[in-house]
Amino acid sequence: MKLAPLCFYLFFNSLEAHSIKYNSELIDHFRYYELDSLESKIDEVDAFAQSMIRIQLQFLKSYDTNHLNFDSSNYSKNSSLLAKFFFHVNKGDFLFYLFENKNIEARNEYLKSIEISTSEGDKKLVCEGYKKLLMFNKLSYLTDNSTALYYVDLYKKNAYDEYEQKFALYFELLFNYRNDPIYGEWNSEIAQELENYAREESHHYLNAMIYNLLAIYSYNNLNLYSSAVEYNQEAIRSLDKIESKYRITEVNRAYTHLLRCHTFEGEMQHAISVISKMDTSGSNKVEKSYKRYLHFYQSIVDTSFSRFRSGYLNLWKYTFQNDKAMSYENLNSIRLLETKYQTEKKENEIALQKAEIKQKTAERNNLLVSLAVIVFLVIALVIFYIQRQKNFKLTVQKNEVLHNQRITKLLQEQENKTFDAMLTGQEQERKRVAEDLHDRLGSLLSATKMHFEAATSTLPNSSSEQIGKIGELLDRAVTGTRQIAHNMLSGVLTKFGLQAALEDLKETIETDDGLSMILEIDSFARIDGDTEIQLYRIVQECVSNTLKHARASEIIIKLTKSSEVLYLIIGDNGVGFDTNKVSNGIGLDNIRNRAKKIGAKASIQSEEGNGTNIKILLPT
Secondary structure (H helix, E strand, O other), X not given: OOOHHHHHHHHHHHHHHHOOOOOHHHHHHHHXXXXXXXXXXXXXXXXXXXXHHHHHHHHHHHOOHHHHOOOOOOXXXXXXXXXXXXXXXXXXXHHHHHOOOOHHHHHHHHHHHHHHHHHOOOHHHHHHHHHHHHHHHOOOOXXXXXXXXXXXXXXXXHOOOHHHXXXXXXXXXXXXXXXXXXXXXXXXXXXXXXXXXXXXXXXXXXXXXXXXXXXXXXXXXXOOHHHHHHHHHHHHHHHOOOOOHHHHHHHHHHHXXXXXXXXXXXXXXXXXXXXXXXXXXXXXXXXXHHHHHHHHHHHHHHHHOOOHHHHHHHHHHHHHOOHHHOOHHHHHHHHHHHHHHHHXXXXXXXXXXXXXXXXXXXXXXXXXXXXXXHHHHHHHHHHHHHHHHHHXXXXXXXXXXXXXXXXXXXXXXHHHHHHHHHHHHHHHHHHHHHHHHHHHHHHHHHHHHHHHHHHHOOOOHHHHHHHHHHHHHHHHHHHHHHHHHHHHHOHHHHHHOHHHHHHHHHHHHOOOOOOEEEEEEOOOOOOOHHHHHHHHHHHHHHHHHHHHHHOOOEEEEEEEEOOOEEEEEEEEOOOOOOOOOOOOOHHHHHHHHHHHHOOOEEEEEEOOOOOEEEEEEEEO
């Protein structure tokens, strides 16, 4: 019969075997986008990890989504940490870039990569996972801005050097600003800190994103056209230093904002120059969105040069390339351009006719334009009212959720207080009963024995056998009373600590026939008194359950303590039980509740015929 502690030992050995180490420089090359240096380090890892890293490397270099179709047949729970991390990152990219409706599934894959890295305590991979997730939040695909701030806080807590801290600050500045798009919550101190960093360091991709955000704020909130243009140009200059094509998204992002600045300021020649430089291949849904914006700004340029037909076609492409972009405002703009186009055509025909007909047509066209403007204003007001009502409804819903969360938290706190009071009352009652047994009943029995011995000294020898029997019973009563008091109060625990109390418990238990207790206890300083009491009570409960139900011949108790955690393991080789059938007994609930009281986690493992193993993990 296998002992449960042995299973525990083998389990941790297997975990250690799967935690394959790798050269941390590999991830440094990855996070700095040093792709050529990264390629030279790939051969140092296992084969499956190599294949996963090469998929990501090839994608970053070519930005070709066709290479994201990868074979997942080699994936298993025994794969290395690096392999599993890049597997979920690649799968997230696959779902995100190739499908219009798989954003949630993609987000979940990125979260799995973070979860796996966190469980192994690998902060480098954790940070890479958060950057991957937040990069697509930046594009408004995976979550809203307020939810993204939750992930930003987690990223900041794991940032382990200046580069990661600055990356986290960039996301914090971005999402706080975008979470309030009307007024723009902007932290000027963080913005200045990031700008100084970008001008001093050579992390081109991060620098470009910082300049891009500064450009957006300068134009949208400060109306500084020249500053916005300069920041955008700084972003493009930083990106031009990168050879790989993963830079395309940020390049098009900078160009798109330059187009916004130039067209809104009437600088159409500058806008034409920017349009000629943009990459319009649209290889994935992110780039297709920038291609759609290109059509929009091209329509503005065309209209400014009275090319109404071309402007109308470009605006039509902008609107219908993505059904989600459709709005009443866009439709009205299209109708207005169409009207101008038809007017231009009719004017060319009417030029051959009489001046009177031409004048009437012009008056009619002016009336149509006026009506179109009126319709546009009415539709804009309706849209504004609907959006305002929608925002109000969302605010009410959020407040209701927060209210329910506060009520749940209060109920949980009240439950914890009630449980603490119950355990405190139990310990106080144990102490009172133990003291009464020891001080009152114990003393009374001892006094009774003394008087009995004095009285029997005068009796004839003929009754010595009966007298001896009575004396023996009195001795057993005194000893039993003291033992009960000792078990309830645990004087050894109070005076000498948990380790000594377990040694004392071992001596008591091994007096029973056929049962041995093995103690494996590390030597360490005493811990908090209440914690010692709760751990000792857990051991008593486990031993009591073993004696009552397990029919075991051996009990093993392990007590170890490191700088971060204390482990208490109680195992036996008894008959065990089915945890699916017996999961909420009073004894098991007491164990869980006492562990919860001191902030520990309790794990109960048992199978019929294979003994029972109970683990207590207490952070120190």
